[in-house]
Amino acid sequence: MKRVLLAGATLLAAGLMAGSAQAQGTIKIGVVLPYSGQFADAAKQVDEGIKLYMKKHGDTVAGKKIEIIRKDSGGIAPPVAKRLAEELIVRDKVDILAGWLLTPNSIAGCGVSAEAKKVMVIMNAATSIIVDKSPYCTRTSFTLPMVTTTLGSWAAKNGIKKAYTMVSDFAPGHDAEQGFINGFKAGGGEIVGSVRMAVANPDFSAYVQRAKDINPEAIFVFIPGGAQPAALGKAFAERGIDPKKVKILGTGEVTDDSALKNMGDSALGIITAWPYDHNLKNKMNQDFVAAYKKEFGGDNPNFFSAGGYDGMTLIYEGLKKTKGDADADKLIAAMKGTKWTSPRGPMMIDPETRDVVETIYIRRVEKVGGKLVNVDFNKVENVKDPIHEAMKKK
């Protein structure tokens, strides 16, 4: 028995040594994304952003080789995400956790990040409070209130006085509604009515008819991406709500590429706020889009891809500053305040909140060369997460 124990201990020690020896020349990044299931396409796009960055900038930074280990969390499953994060750290000995598409999974991951002291880079999940859950957590996507509050104040400043809100009845929907109302009221607008729609809701016609009967100047909508934007757009067209007369305001999900294909011309004139679109006219983005299309078979990159790409940018920039040291305290300190230029425009990590600071674009759906695109016609620079800003004031 003793001999077995001894042998076991020796093996364990050998394993530990092997682990640390390997770590000297390599930095491992554990990417947790829902590669299978309902969110597989979104995960693929984040992943392609990561791949594209590494193809362009190589797989070594500050003398260290970067190795990516991918884990599939398969949909909304916090316990699975937590277990994967633990396995990545304990078994695969990763130095950094990255990916994180879904809020519940990210919050579970943050617990592991805080306990194991590993930097965690959120490449998509957009609920404000996530980054507060671990002192080593940072984000390169956006937060929902950043988008909706910006849209609300923009609307109030641009001659819209009375608005109606329609949101899906779940936590992000409530955040979006509150964000828009805060921004809109602060700018002097008036909310003439609000409705929260069932999340599993295949047919919007009744909600839209209700909004139409109230006859507001603008309707703010927030619904999860995927099946619903097209159904909602069609309901607007079917009820005879013309986006040219009643302004339809929303977040970028409402008019992403697949939704636009579905909606057809009924989408013309919808106004959305969003941090990224493949149509942005800066040189870096045009190169990014061209490289992305060439690499991954013709589809345009979207905000998921941008989140993944910028997540890798932040990791590389951070490691450059620490000269390849992935120790969580040093790396997160280096990441704070990091500024870089992204296909989205100028980006920064807020040194106080570790959350992202970026430009929010106001876009309108227009027909360019026979195709429906989100044309940005206005922007708000250096947008910080309003929830964190409000928390600071208290």
Add this chain to the structure above:
Amino acid sequence: MLPPVLGVLFDGIAYGMLLFLLSVGLSVTLGLMNFVNLAHCAFAMLGGYVTVTLMNVLHWPFFATLPLAFLIAAAASVAFERTLYRRLYRASDLDQVLLTIGIAFVSVAVAAWFFGTTQQPVDMPAYMRGSFNVLGLNIAAYRLFLVGVGVAVTVALIGALEYTRFGAQVRAAVDNQRMASGLGINVDLTFAITFALGSGLAGLGGALAIEIVGLDPNFAFTYLVYVLIIVSVGGLGSIAGSFAAACLIGISDIAGKYYVPELGAFLIYLVMVVVLMWRPAGLFGKR
């Protein structure tokens, strides 16, 4: 000017027709053949993907794809019926549920593999989009079309089952299989055709549903709940029952969202509970 309540009624009936097309096939297989087919909506999804593929790859017009959505869903269901389902006709409900829910899961994965998890786009002809005004009521063109299809299918089905020789054979086979085959009715074939008909209608429903609710690989499960509600509220095996239940659920869903949005989509469950407490076998159920 007509009061808005009529608009709500119309929308509800149109939505109900969509649910009717999706569920009537299940009502037939469940009620007449006693087979619990939880993969029913997978055939509906197949019909949807047939339409999407024909429209986007081969550029067929929408209406031309509908017969094929029906036929391919029907043909696929016959293949399943001949190879898998028929083995379980005499098995317990649980075995049937396990097999068919498994097929539904497989169909979701297969659809995601071939088409991705995103929403499938369809480009409706312009005259099917938008709406026209009748005495102040907003009538959506596509919904009017749905009502037309729903009524036509109902009339055709009731006619076929009640007044044709084939319908009589189906009813005979259901009531007493041994006696029916003793009289020279080919029970196997009758069931295969009935099953194909039900799945074909689901395929048609799936194709018609894209414009209203969209299509993605989760369709096989998203609509299963609605379909089961309608079958149970309407009563097993009753076409008129499915029709009435679909209208009832469609109208209460739309009216609920319009007048009491706080209740949201919960109202249809409430309606189901009330109906089943009043008539446990469903509106037109016999047992």
